[in-house]
Amino acid sequence: MPIDALPASRIVSESDLSIIVISPLEFSRFQEARATPMMMATSTLREPALTIDRDFLQGLRKRFGNAAGGEMEDPHFRAVAASVFKDGDSRKWPFADPATFLDARFIENGLRPEVLEALDVALIGVPMDLGVTNRAGARLGPRAVRAIERVGPYEHVLRVAPMGELKVADVGDVPMRSRFGLAECHADIEACYRMIAATGVIPLSVGGDHSISGAILKGVVASEPVGMIHIDAHCDTAGPYEGSKFHHGAPFREAVLAGVLDPKRTIQIGIRGGGEYLWEFSFASGMTVIHAEEVAEMGLKAVIAKALEVVGAGPTYLSFDVDSLDPAFAPGTGTPEVGGLQPREVLTLLRGFKGINLIGGDVVEIAPQYDNTTNTAQIAAQVLFELLCLAAFSPAVRANVA
Numbered sequence: 001m002p003i004d005a006l007p008a009s010r011i012v013s014e015s016d017l018s019i020i021v022i023s024p025l026e027f028s029r030f031q032e033a034r035a036t037p038m039m040m041a042t043s044t045l046r047e048p049a050l051t052i053d054r055d056f057l058q059g060l061r062k063r064f065g066n067a068a069g070g071e072m073e074d075p076h077f078r079a080v081a082a083s084v085f086k087d088g089d090s091r092k093w094p095f096a097d098p099a100t101f102l103d104a105r106f107i108e109n110g111l112r113p114e115v116l117e118a119l120d121v122a123l124i125g126v127p128m129d130l131g132v133t134n135r136a137g138a139r140l141g142p143r144a145v146r147a148i149e150r151v152g153p154y155e156h157v158l159r160v161a162p163m164g165e166l167k168v169a170d171v172g173d174v175p176m177r178s179r180f181g182l183a184e185c186h187a188d189i190e191a192c193y194r195m196i197a198a199t200g201v202i203p204l205s206v207g208g209d210h211s212i213s214g215a216i217l218k219g220v221v222a223s224e225p226v227g228m229i230h231i232d233a234h235c236d237t238a239g240p241y242e243g244s245k246f247h248h249g250a251p252f253r254e255a256v257l258a259g260v261l262d263p264k265r266t267i268q269i270g271i272r273g274g275g276e277y278l279w280e281f282s283f284a285s286g287m288t289v290i291h292a293e294e295v296a297e298m299g300l301k302a303v304i305a306k307a308l309e310v311v312g313a314g315p316t317y318l319s320f321d322v323d324s325l326d327p328a329f330a331p332g333t334g335t336p337e338v339g340g341l342q343p344r345e346v347l348t349l350l351r352g353f354k355g356i357n358l359i360g361g362d363v364v365e366i367a368p369q370y371d372n373t374t375n376t377a378q379i380a381a382q383v384l385f386e387l388l389c390l391a392a393f394s395p396a397v398r399a400n401v402a
Contacts, residue, residue, distance in 0.1 A: 070082075102123065130180075136334065144377040206364070234275055234321070
């Protein structure tokens, strides 16, 4: 259909138009038609009538006309702005200074008891991917997430600015003796997190492959096993592969067998793909498994309610694998699986977990070399921020703050 034959009511946006190929002669005729008085008359724009109440407009001008960017009348927003702005309209440049997790302050050599004891939440990198079974590269995940320069500071759904309410710092990366030994790296991670847990700080970690989660759980759990909300494409409860039980497909089988994870208080959300036959342990041990397609069938509210029912009020760990997302949104990971969750679904789920007794969490499997647009790192950084927001409401953290 020629473009001039489209009714005016049909042309509402560029998305309504298809690309039309016409000859030079047809284009010339089209230009002549546009120049006719009738066409010019119908295309004349009229100045819209001023419908806003002038007194109301004057009130807005009086209230906001000379206000600085950090000046708010609402008490809640004013408190948030006070934690972000200084001198009325100045705030930290997100693109300046060395990159840190969520633009938090960085403490060099921060993994020391005397440093951690002064914090509510520690942001920690675990750059190790010796446990991958497919595409390597998650060792670069912490750097990629640190490079995301603008996340937060305010969470509009939970109405919280966690950096202003909690003592938070990026304390660096877990030191490991060798980049070549998987079992040795796990031992170093476990020892580091045992020291971290003894200080009372809540660790939020960025990996690294998912095998780090088993070592972290062994480190942070001192006595009774904890519950877990696990969002992933895979259950990660497989057996040993090629002589190794420490790979990224097995951390939660190992955690249960080690007595640090309670399978009856564990829920796994977003599971899918061709590895279902590997996850027999999840079902045999009593874990609750919600497949990706079931998320849509149940609805997010029902999934959230089920998760809260499973973990209850007890201490809970939250582990998030970016491959839980559909690779259309998060291609930068080692084991992508089509048919995954959407970012908005993930954010709704996480925000629905407000009030859980969060004792730690992680975001894993970010492999930036497959993430040309940084979509995956962007989502991972946002998830880390959501975990920090959950920490602000966690009884485990509030006890320290009080």
